Amino acid sequence: MSANPLAAVIVLAAGEGTRMKSKTLPKVLHPICGRSLLGHVVTTAQELTPQQLVVVIGHLKELVAEHLGASHPQVRTVVQDEQNGTGHAARIALEALAADGITLDGTVIVTYGDAPLLTAETMRALVHQHTVEGNGVTVLTAEVPDPSGYGRILRDPRHGAVTAIVEHKDADATQLAITEINSGVYAFDGKLLADALARIGTDNVQGEEYLTDTLEILRAAGHRVGALVAADHRDILGINDRIQLAEARRLLNDRLLLAAMRAGVTVVDPATTWIDAQVSYEPDAVVLPGTQLHGATHLGEGCRVGPNSTLTDTVVGAGATVSNAVVEQAEIGAGASVGPFAYLRGGVALGEKGKIGTFVEVKKSSIGAGAKVPHLSYMGDATIGEGANVGAATITANWDGVNKNPTVIGAHARVGTDNMLIAPVTIGDGAYTGAGSVISKDVPPGALGVSRAQQRNVEGWVARKRAGTASAAAAAAALDQPTQA
Numbered sequence: 001m002s003a004n005p006l007a008a009v010i011v012l013a014a015g016e017g018t019r020m021k022s023k024t025l026p027k028v029l030h031p032i033c034g035r036s037l038l039g040h041v042v043t044t045a046q047e048l049t050p051q052q053l054v055v056v057i058g059h060l061k062e063l064v065a066e067h068l069g070a071s072h073p074q075v076r077t078v079v080q081d082e083q084n085g086t087g088h089a090a091r092i093a094l095e096a097l098a099a100d101g102i103t104l105d106g107t108v109i110v111t112y113g114d115a116p117l118l119t120a121e122t123m124r125a126l127v128h129q130h131t132v133e134g135n136g137v138t139v140l141t142a143e144v145p146d147p148s149g150y151g152r153i154l155r156d157p158r159h160g161a162v163t164a165i166v167e168h169k170d171a172d173a174t175q176l177a178i179t180e181i182n183s184g185v186y187a188f189d190g191k192l193l194a195d196a197l198a199r200i201g202t203d204n205v206q207g208e209e210y211l212t213d214t215l216e217i218l219r220a221a222g223h224r225v226g227a228l229v230a231a232d233h234r235d236i237l238g239i240n241d242r243i244q245l246a247e248a249r250r251l252l253n254d255r256l257l258l259a260a261m262r263a264g265v266t267v268v269d270p271a272t273t274w275i276d277a278q279v280s281y282e283p284d285a286v287v288l289p290g291t292q293l294h295g296a297t298h299l300g301e302g303c304r305v306g307p308n309s310t311l312t313d314t315v316v317g318a319g320a321t322v323s324n325a326v327v328e329q330a331e332i333g334a335g336a337s338v339g340p341f342a343y344l345r346g347g348v349a350l351g352e353k354g355k356i357g358t359f360v361e362v363k364k365s366s367i368g369a370g371a372k373v374p375h376l377s378y379m380g381d382a383t384i385g386e387g388a389n390v391g392a393a394t395i396t397a398n399w400d401g402v403n404k405n406p407t408v409i410g411a412h413a414r415v416g417t418d419n420m421l422i423a424p425v426t427i428g429d430g431a432y433t434g435a436g437s438v439i440s441k442d443v444p445p446g447a448l449g450v451s452r453a454q455q456r457n458v459e460g461w462v463a464r465k466r467a468g469t470a471s472a473a474a475a476a477a478a479l480d481q482p483t484q485a
Contacts, residue, residue: 006127007052007106007190009045010093013038013113014058014080019241026060028113029067030245033252034276034294037239038064040116040252042072043277045109047120048127052097052104055113056080056089085208086110086184091197104190107131110211111185114239117248118185122235129228130187136223137192137215139165140185142233150181151212153227162225165212180229183236186211192218252277260287265299268306282318300334309339317352333369351386364404368411380404385411385429394419410445 017027028038035043038055045053057064058080068075078096080089090110097104107127111118122140130138139162141153147168152175154164165182166175188196196214204210219225230236239245256275257267264283267273274292285299288306295313299305303316304323311327317334324340332338333352343361344350351369356362358375365379368386373379378395381404388409396407397420407421410429415421417435427433428445436452443449462475 005106006048006050007104007108008097009048009050009053009109009111010090011038011041011045011053011055011111011113012086012089013041013064014056014061014083014089015114016059016083017114017240020245021242026064027239029064030239030242032116032239032245032249033256033274034278035071035116036067037116037245038067038113039071040277041111041113041118042068042075044118044120044123045111046072048109048123050109051106052076052102054078054093054097056093058083058089085202085206086211087197087200087209087213090193090211091200091209094194094197098194104194106190108188108190108193109186110188110193112238115183115185115236116239117237117251118235122230122232123185125231126185126187126228129226133224133226135187135226136189136218136221138187138226138228139215140183140187140230140236141180141227142183142230142236143179144181144233145179147176147179147181152176152178153180153182154178155180155227160226162215162227163219165215180227182212183230184211184238185236188214189223192223273306285316314344379407381423382407382409384409385413387412388414390415391417391419391435393417394421396421396423398423 013028015027020027020030029036054076055068056078061079065077068077078093080092107130109123126138126140149168151165151167152171153162154166155161156163196217199217200209200213202209215225234251237248239248253274256277257270257273260275260281261267263281265281266286269289272289273287276294278295279293279297281299282301284302286304290308291306292310297311297313298315300316300318300320302319304321305311305316308324309322314327314330316322316332317336319334320332320336322338325338325342327338327344329346330344330348332350333354335353336350338344338356341359342356344356345363347364348362349366350356351367351371353370354367355372355374357373360373360375361378363380365382367384370386371384371388373390376393377390380396380398382396388411394415398404398407405423407423408426409415410427410431412430413427414432415427416433416437419433420438422438422440425439425442427443430446431443432448433439433443434448434450437449438451439449462472466472
């Protein structure tokens with residue numbers, strides 16, 4: 001590799017992808033396991049540390065350029081305004097580099113923006129074989145169970161060099177029996193590629209410049225055309241429609257789960273567990289059925305997530321549990337518990353051994369170590385101190401129609417059941433509030449805050465106002481008196 005460095009990876013991503021049937025999203029931006037199709041290809045290419053990484057864009061180019069600018073700002077984009085073939089796309093990429101004084105002296109990989117399963121290992125193997133054999137071009141191929149529709153690889157039986165690629169519709173019976181097919185991914189000698197692209201014609205039905213024509217051009221010039229068979233034929237799968245997108249998502253998800261399990265994560269039911277490429281984890285984490293892990297979620301050692309939980313960009317501490325919950329952009333401390341049936345969203349920090357319980361929603365709040373919000377409550381824009389306890393059916397009324405206001409509950413405070421906390425308000429350290437209270441004024445440390453009307457019982461109201469009902473009968477029986485007619 002040092003004698004023949006990877007000069008560039010060129011990713012062809014200009015096509016519309018009409019079979020995706022999307023009016024607003026180019027094919028290469030369709031999501032799969034936490035990244036776009038193109039995002040997976042670019043991320044894999046970056047693992048090879050090429051000297052240049054160029055993406056050729058065209059259809060809905062503004063969207064694709066914006067996406068790359070946000071996710072991969074170091075990537076160079078080149079616009080193919082008219083999609084005149086794969087050879088044309090590769091040529092304008094080289095011309096754009098040449099205009100900046102960049103000459104590609106070494107190996108150039110040409111690949112596609114809709115091939116998310118292609119691994120860095122396979123691409124490294126392609127570059128290695130290309131270098132060792134001294135080929136002018138090396139084709140990535142695969143042995144597939146069903147080669148129907150693919151171009152067949154014809155080889156010299158003596159030396160194994162590629163002599164031709166025959167399209168399915170042009171193949172004879174003997175050639176149709178060949179199961180080695182062309183992936184469309186190539187490793188070229190950079191200087192030879194530039195020369196070959198300049199010699200491609202458009203004498204074909206589509207009137208386009210085909211990248212595949214370079215193979216015959218190089219072979220005719222006396223350069224060897226080699227081929228590497230991918231270790232896993234699924235590596236080369238491209239995405240043309242949403243059916244293939246779903247199939248690729250399943251394959252990629254399986255790979256990600258295998259990596260997690262090999263790293264010491266227990267995945268109880270891989271068939272119902274989904275994981276994004278950016279998810280990280282530590283040994284002895286347990287993922288239960290029906291769980292989805294998205295974005296930059298991290299599972300700490302020995303934590304337990306699921307069943308039926310969806311976590312996005314969330315850190316789960318060591319030994320914490322999350323059950324039947326939806327959690328977005330949260331930090332869950334070591335030994336803490338969330339759920340079942342909780343919703344955490346938008347910047348929640350739960351301290352060590354803290355608890356967010358059943359039917360609790362929390363937004364943009366900090367809950368201290370050992371603090372508890374056990375059930376049926378809403379905490380928004382709140383700061384809850386360590387060891388505090390919030391009673392059932394308590395809410396922070398944090399929005400006044402214009403602004404979101406904070407609620408502060410002090411360390412080891414006790415908030416009574418069915419409280420309404422009218423923000424901005426502070427309940428001091430060690431303070432209590434009575435059940436059923438509406439707290440609109442600060443409660444000093446150690447004080448009891450109570451705000452409710454005195455109860456008044458109206459004797460005989462049911463007998464007078466609800467005569468003849470089951471309630472009246474029950475009341476009469478309890479009072480041991482006859483029911484009113």
